[in-house]
Amino acid sequence: MAKNQSQIIREVLSRLRRYWVLLVLSLLMAALSVAMSLYIPILVGKAIDCIIGAGNVDFAMLGRHLLVVGIGAGLSALAQWIMGMFNDRVTFRISRDIRNEAFIHIQNLPLKYLDSHPQGDLVSRVVSDVDTFAEGLLMGFSQLFTGLMTILGTLVLMLLISWQVALVVICITPLSLLVAKFIAQKTYDMFRLQSRTKGQQAALTDEILGQVKVVKAFGHEEASVAQFEQVNERLRQCSLRATFFSSLVNPSTRFVNSLVYAGVALTGALMVLGGGALTIGSLTSFLSYANQYTKPFNEISGVVAELQNALACAGRVFELLEEPEQSSNPERPEHPQVTGAVEIQGVDFAYDKAKPLIRNMNISVRSGQRVAIVGPTGCGKTTFINLLMRFYEPDEGQICMAGVDIRQMERAFLRKNVGMVLQDTWLRAGTIRENIAMGKPDATDAQIVAAAKMAHAHSFIKRLPKGYDTAIEENGGSLSQGQKQLLCIARMMLCLPAMLFLDEATSSIDTRTEAKIQQAFDTMMQGRTSFIVAHRLSTIQSADVILVMRNGQIVEQGKHQDLLRRGGVYTELYNSQFAH
Numbered sequence: 001m002a003k004n005q006s007q008i009i010r011e012v013l014s015r016l017r018r019y020w021v022l023l024v025l026s027l028l029m030a031a032l033s034v035a036m037s038l039y040i041p042i043l044v045g046k047a048i049d050c051i052i053g054a055g056n057v058d059f060a061m062l063g064r065h066l067l068v069v070g071i072g073a074g075l076s077a078l079a080q081w082i083m084g085m086f087n088d089r090v091t092f093r094i095s096r097d098i099r100n101e102a103f104i105h106i107q108n109l110p111l112k113y114l115d116s117h118p119q120g121d122l123v124s125r126v127v128s129d130v131d132t133f134a135e136g137l138l139m140g141f142s143q144l145f146t147g148l149m150t151i152l153g154t155l156v157l158m159l160l161i162s163w164q165v166a167l168v169v170i171c172i173t174p175l176s177l178l179v180a181k182f183i184a185q186k187t188y189d190m191f192r193l194q195s196r197t198k199g200q201q202a203a204l205t206d207e208i209l210g211q212v213k214v215v216k217a218f219g220h221e222e223a224s225v226a227q228f229e230q231v232n233e234r235l236r237q238c239s240l241r242a243t244f245f246s247s248l249v250n251p252s253t254r255f256v257n258s259l260v261y262a263g264v265a266l267t268g269a270l271m272v273l274g275g276g277a278l279t280i281g282s283l284t285s286f287l288s289y290a291n292q293y294t295k296p297f298n299e300i301s302g303v304v305a306e307l308q309n310a311l312a313c314a315g316r317v318f319e320l321l322e323e324p325e326q327s328s329n330p331e332r333p334e335h336p337q338v339t340g341a342v343e344i345q346g347v348d349f350a351y352d353k354a355k356p357l358i359r360n361m362n363i364s365v366r367s368g369q370r371v372a373i374v375g376p377t378g379c380g381k382t383t384f385i386n387l388l389m390r391f392y393e394p395d396e397g398q399i400c401m402a403g404v405d406i407r408q409m410e411r412a413f414l415r416k417n418v419g420m421v422l423q424d425t426w427l428r429a430g431t432i433r434e435n436i437a438m439g440k441p442d443a444t445d446a447q448i449v450a451a452a453k454m455a456h457a458h459s460f461i462k463r464l465p466k467g468y469d470t471a472i473e474e475n476g477g478s479l480s481q482g483q484k485q486l487l488c489i490a491r492m493m494l495c496l497p498a499m500l501f502l503d504e505a506t507s508s509i510d511t512r513t514e515a516k517i518q519q520a521f522d523t524m525m526q527g528r529t530s531f532i533v534a535h536r537l538s539t540i541q542s543a544d545v546i547l548v549m550r551n552g553q554i555v556e557q558g559k560h561q562d563l564l565r566r567g568g569v570y571t572e573l574y575n576s577q578f579a580h
Contacts, residue, residue, distance in 0.1 A: 005311055008311050008314050008315045008318060009311070011314070011318050012137070012311075012314060015094055015097070015098070016090070016094070019089075019090045019093060019094070022086045022089055022090050023086075023090060025086050026083050026086040026087055026090070026141065026145060027145060029079045029080070029082045029083035029086065030079070030083050030145040030146045030149055031149055032075065032076075032079040033075075033076045033077075033079035033080045033083065033146060034146055034149040034150050034153050035153070036072040036073070036075045036076035036079070037072075037076050037150070037292065038150070038153045038154060038157060038289075038292070039072055040069050040072050040073065040076075041284075041288035041289055041292070042157075043065045043066075043068055043069045043072070044065075044069065044284065044288065045282055045284050045288075046061075046065050047062050047065040047066060047069075048284055050062040050065065080146075083142075083145065083146075084142065087138060087141040087142055087145075088138065090141065091134050091137050091138040091141065092134065094134070094137065095130050095131070095133065095134040095137075098130055098133075098317060098321075099126055099127075099130055101321060102125070102126045102130075102317060102320060102321060103126065105320070105321055105323070105325065106122065106126075106320075108325040108326060109323055109325060109326065110324075110325070110326040110392075110393075111386070111391045111392060112351070112392065113323055118199075118200075118203030118204075118206070118207065119203070119206055120199070120202040120203030120204065120205060120206030120207065121199040121200065121202060121203040122320070123202060123206065124198060124199040124202035124203070125199065125316050125317050125320050126317075126320075128198060128202065128313075129195060129199075129313035129314070129316050129317050130313070130317055132195075132309055132310055132313040133310045133311075133313045133314040133317065134310075135306065135310065136306040136307050136309055136310020136311070136313075137310055139306050139307070140306070140307050140310070143296070146296070147296030147297075148296070150292055150293070150295070150296045151293060151296050151297075154289040154290075154292050154293040155169070155170070155293065157289055158286060158289050158290070158293070161282055161286055161289075162268070162271065162282075162286065164267065164271070165264055165267045165268050165271070165286060168260075168263040168264060168267050169260055169263070169264060169290065169293060172256065172259055172260045172263060173256075173260065173297075175256050179252045179253060179256065187242055187245050187246040187308045190238060190241050190242035190245060190246075191242045191246075191308045191309040191311075191312040191313075192312040192315065192316075193238045193242075194235070194238045194239050194242050194309070194312070195309070195312045195313050195315075195316055196316070197231065197234050197235045197238055198235060199316070200231055201228075201231045201232065201235055204227065204228060204231055205228070208224050208228070242308075242309070246308060253297050256297075257294030257297055258294075260290060260293070260294050261287070261290050261291065261294060264286060264287060264290040265287060265290075268283045268286050268287070269283070271283075326393075326411075327393060327407070329410045329411065330407070330408050330409075330410075333408065333409055333410045333413065334404045334408045334409055335409070335410075335413055336401070336402035336403065336404045336409075337402060338401055338402050338417040338498045338499065339367040339402055339498065339529075340365070340366075340367040340368055340369070340401075340498055340499050340528060340529025341365065341366060341367045341401065341402055341403070341529070342363070342364075342365040342388070342399070342400070342401055342529065343363075343364055343365075343399070343400040343401075343403075344361055344362060344363040344364075344397070344398075344399050344400075345362055345397055345398055345399075345400070346360055346361070346362060346396060346397035346398075347360070347361040347362075347387065347394045347396065347397035347398070347399060348360060348361075348394060348395045348396035348397060349383065349387060349392065349394050349395050349552075350395060351383075356552065357380050357383060357552040358380050358383060358384065358387075358394075358552040358553070359552055359553055360397075360553075361384075361397070361552075361553070361554060363547070363554065363557075365529060365545070366529075367529055368526075368527050368528065368529060369529055369530075369544040369545060370525055370529075370530045370532065370542070370543045370544045370545075371529070371530065371531050371532065371543060371544065371545045371546075371547060372531075372532045372533075372534060372540035372543035372545070372546045372547065373385075373531060373532065373533045373534075373546075373547045373549060374533075374534060374535070374537060374540065374546060374547070374548055374549070374570065374573060375548055375549035375550055375569075375573075376550065376573075379549040379550050379551060379552065380549055380551075380552040381503075381533045381549055382503055382533060383552075384549070385420075385501050385503050385531060385533060387399060388406075388418075388501065388531065389414070389415065389418060389420065389501065390406055390407075390411055390414055390415075393407070401414070401417075401499075416497070417497050417498045417499060418497050418498070418499045418500075418501060419439075419492040419493075419495055419496075419497035419499070419500045419501070420492065420500075420501040420502075420503070421485075421488050421489055421492050421501075421502050421503065422488070422503045422504075423503055423504035425475075425476065425481065425484040425485050425487075425488050426475060426488070427472060427474075427475055427476045427479075427484055427487060427488075428474065429471075429472070429473055429474045430471065430472070431466075431468065431469050431470060431471050431472070432461055432464065432467070432468050432469070432470050432472065432487065433445075433448055433468040433469060435472070435487055435491065436448050436451060436452060436468075436487060436490045436491050436494060437491075437494065438491055439491055439492070439494065439495040440494050440495050443494055445468075447494060448468065448490075448494060449468070451490045451491075451493040451494035452468075452487075452490045454490070454493045454520045454523075454524070455486050455487075455489040455490035455493055455517060455520065456486060456513055456516050456517055456520070457483070457486035457487055457489070457490045460483055460486070482510065482513070486513075486517075489517060493520070493524060496524070497528075498528060498529075499528060499529045499530070499531075500521075500524070500525060500528055500529070500530040500531070500532075501530075501531045502521070502530065502531070502532045502533065502534075503533040504533055504534060504535065537573060537574055540560075541560045542560075543559075543560070544559070545557055545558070545559070546558060546559065546560060546563055546570065548563065548568075548569050548570045548573075550569055555568070555569055556568050556569055556570055
């Protein structure tokens, strides 16, 4: 749910609270810097008053005033540097905290959310939006702390020097604030749209680059470029509008502040000429304070655009952080001895509530059985596996393993007892050894090699430049699809879990290698419950039970020969593959 600006500011302030010590130190340094910069005009005014006339100059007093001016300027510069250091620490620690929190939160989001949101947009929120927020926050700290103190300090000193002239300043100032506030309110929504469009652009770029081979194979380059140009043009338009309107703040406030300076100069000059309390030195100090008073308004108005952009980006990050996580683990989780027995009772599930997929599914699987799941594309085979893994939660009914509802188990415990190989392979950037040992980081080299040999991956790994220490890029780099799938199979064989889920596990492997891997699977499946999703019916003919699915329901179940004799849906699928 989108947050308004005040809610985002409150969220930012709550995160700043944990670094209050650094913020207090930063404020003290800002106060010291401002105090020194405000004291200097007083000294300059006194130094001017030491020059009484030609041949009548108090050089001793003038020298002392100028020495103190130099010391004050040095202290002000040192305080500014220390304040900047504190501000940097606060800003980058907050951005570090938010990134860590966002990455951990993404790990705990339900797959339903991740499947329905572009990866590029999520990356944009965690990386680009947090960077923009940090830059705006840093600029805000640097300008706001010193700016606000300078405004208050100069106002007090001007009232002490001449309340009549200070009254002119006070009367004109609200006009500057009203102009800045009006424009800032208008630009927030524009920057929010800009951030959202940047996320769409990042998502499109990630999508096209991730599937660049498919794009080239189907000659879709021009259409992809046109699609990118369309998003890029929308980004140009909304960025131009946001930048244009936000850029009006600075010149508008500068115009008002020029009126303040002119009013002070005119009023002060008339008081000096009229023989009032103001001297030439006092008027010089007052004009210097008028400049110092108006300068923070110009600086803060210049930061307004960055702050609006930062708040809009922060809003997108906070929206991600507030997305509800997957259901938590039970307070008293159960850890049964997983033997492979599975009971599915009255399970309903739908990705879209208006379009039911799985309805009233009931299955009983004994320990050690080999269960094959077949059916046309989109019938719910992979969804069934996702439910068993608790990637998705059933809308109705329950799934029990070893007599315990899997919702009463910790997800980590459940998945530790299940080995899974998907049709879609995934490898991380790292060495071949690290990828195989992902599920068992403490595995020995001998165990890793043995798992690779069982998966028939050892021979091609040894041909790589550095063997098992060969570094590969994200998602396998230059490895073939079949080689990547062999590594994923080796990863599962290393863990030797109590149950196996194979979702088209050999779909990208040649027939000869598949026959060898099937033998390895047969050995590994002995005594283990196995669920096998397959389109090639030749790979599942020896299964103990074949479940035939259509439109989310199990329409037939039995052994291969029994199903063929029935002449039903399975027979149609079988004949479509083997009939000549």
